[in-house]
Amino acid sequence: NAGVTQTPKFQVLKTGQSMTLQCAQDMNHNSMYWYRQDPGMGLRLIYYSASEGTTDKGEVPNGYNVSRLNKREFSLRLESAAPSQTSVYFCASSSNRATVTNEKLFFGSGTQLSVL
């Protein structure tokens, strides 16, 4: 059972470099999310995609762009990486069907990103 798959697991960038974090889910979920986790700060929402073809900003979107490529895939791009973007990045998905109240998030295992 793959669930939510993130690649890569680890990445080191130099300031100013760009990269894309990939996320794919195989649960036919409608909604997908990107979070970052910094020490002592819990998880903060960067962007989310309520459904295929839509994306919206979360709490901390500056410096990031996203693409909902299809229902399965949701990528996060850093155009010009900065040391402040050193963090652990988590992708998540949920079905978010309007008729169901017990929706929950399913998370990937994370990407540890260091920007030097």
Add this chain to the structure above:
Amino acid sequence: DAKTTQPNSMESNEEEPVHLPCNHSTISGTDYIHWYRQLPSQGPEYVIHGLTSNVNNRMASLAIAEDRKSSTLILHRATLRDAAVYYCILKTGTYKYIFGTGTRLKVLA
């Protein structure tokens, strides 16, 4: 925005019950209370959620105060595998999950 407040850390002895508290005094009437836990080097995983009534599942119980301004996650018999960071989260609307800073639970053998 509504927020949650949790103790930074707690300890429990193995095989004993654990009560993890969470304050959410600014909760709105339609906000769901979710609990997730994060094991070392993993993404968070769902534990339980509720709206107004107490909830039980195979992992835990959730006790929600009558005024909904606080809740308690109850692990009935802590095991070493329950050592994790437990997050109390408010789900506001369809897509917004507001994470707190979590409680690190240490289980002593």
